[in-house]
Amino acid sequence: MCRSLLLELGMTGIDAVRGDRLVAAAARELPPGERLQLIAVGKAAAAMAAGARRSLGKRVARTLVITKEGHVAPWSAELKGAEVIEAGHPLPTAASLRAGERLLAFIREAGEEAEFLLLISGGTSSLLEAPVEGVDLETLQRVNRWLLGSGLDIAQLNAVRRRISRIKGGNLLQVLGGRTTRVWLISDVPGDDPAVIGSGPCYPPPSPDAGGEPAYPDWLAELLQRVPRPPAIEGPVPEHRILGNLDMACRAVVEAARQGGHAAHYHRPELDGDAEQTGLELAARLAGLPPGVHVWGGETTVRLPPHPGRGGRNQQLALAAATVLAGSEGRCMLAIGTDGTDGPTEDAGALVDGGTLARGEAEGLSAAEHLRRADAGRFLEASGDLVSTGPTGTNVRDLLLAMKE
Structure with missing residues (x-):
């Protein structure tokens, strides 16, 4: 026994936080409004997108799903017509870079009055990336390989990832350009901090830790010194709602x-x-x-x-x-x-x-x-x-x- x-x-505990069920329930509470541009990223992205489409129906104008390889099949029937990209995890791959560029283009293609529903779950940090200038895929993989074996916690891992990304750490807000955006999340981090979940693409990072950074190997410390710190994120931060934890x-x-x-x-x-x-x-x-x-x-x-x-x-x-x-x-x-x-x-x-x-x-x-x-x-x-x-x-x-x- x-x-x-x-x-x-x-399995009961897992089913209680299944992405399709959580998002479907939340979507039923949305007030009537414009058609939505649906973006789902993370290991639970396919399930979350399926739940949104289940409840919102024709209100969803376009759908982009970025998830881990092999994590689409259970929900593929509900994702017909959606654009789906399967990328690498736990290490980013060339598909992760393609996913990053496609996400940026997907947002830019939407009209100035477009409204976005962004669904984020754990795994986003690896599955979706658009690195800063001077950081190629080989360097990105080297950084992530070291991080995964370092023993650092998730907040420390994502602090490094933000530094070398054009998407993470609130940088996606600049591409959204103030358009109405809702961000719904399934949390995989202690404290459910939206700045840490998926490295916070729509949430400005916290101030640098007053206690200092962890000890990095020389090559990583040199890389972080070479990459300029991004400018402070200005403007309103979209509504972030934790659906499951x-x-x-x-x-x-x-x-x-x-x-x-x-x-x-x-x-x-x-x-x-x-x-x-x-x-x-x-x-x-x-x-x-x-x-x-x-x-x-x-x-x-x-x-x-x-x-x-x-x-x-x-x-x-x-x-x-x-x-x-x-x-x-x-x-x-x-x-x-x-x-x-x-x-x-x-x-x-x-x-x-x-x-x-x-x-x-x-x-x-x-x-x-x-x-x-x-x-x-x-x-x-x-x-x-x-x-x-x-x-x-x-x-x-x-x-x-x-x-x-």
Whole structure:
């Protein structure tokens, strides 16, 4: 029961923040008005655009969807006639640059009286880019590759991305030119800061941190010094509305567990920091917690070795937890990315229990070695504990669910 219950509850949390449902409900509340230019960007873009078109119908004049490769199919029937660009994530690709230029052209093609509905979800920072002069695709990928393995949090990552972009950090406002724009977001960042979600294309960045910047490698520090800081963004900031976030998903899990007759506990603050250490600590903590379902949300980080293996932060966390759970009965843990992907893999995460370690070791594998190589996915595949969902239509970071019978 432990494993099947956590899988069911995890999907309940994800469904509670599905992009098509959230946007469709919000769109029904819009007052009558002009036809809309619909733009959706991010891992949940296809779902969000489908929800908007479902409710708005012929009020949508044109649609541009920019999303991750492979994240369109579940909603393709509702996107007939839409312009769809599939780009790279977690690293930007040439398609990401094409998407950036197409977005700028799409906005310029609209009339001076056009109204825009911009739907943003996590992944936008990689999927959509128009770099500043002097930054080519190779440099852009080098920057992002370093950022992803740096252990920096999402706000610090996006602060760097903004510096080298003609779109991020409110720069898209200059292209919109004051035309009526609504920005609806599914948040994948702590605090739901619209300046951080998708690197804030329509939201001016915060003032530089008084505490200073993180330590960058020399080549990146030199690049940031060479690139001039963009001028301050002037003029009104469009309405930004958060439609879904991690708290909504966690609360949906708790409610579903209690409706099913289980004790449920929602733990805060949100998870952050090193994935492996977090997994070790939470698995050890579970032993002292009361029976029932325990719910955490957040986003940890992994500092990657020079040649990482297969895996992501949820797989790293789960395998570390499995080393503590080893031999126990009636305890299991699910670590899952709400977008259906964990790192540069097709897996969403992993569900581990007291037998995970033994199952992997029976295949001749060492959990410690796979953790060291950031190769947790290969161990978890051998132990039969990987979880795959496919694209989910949302992205509110990660859910960590535990059951103690």
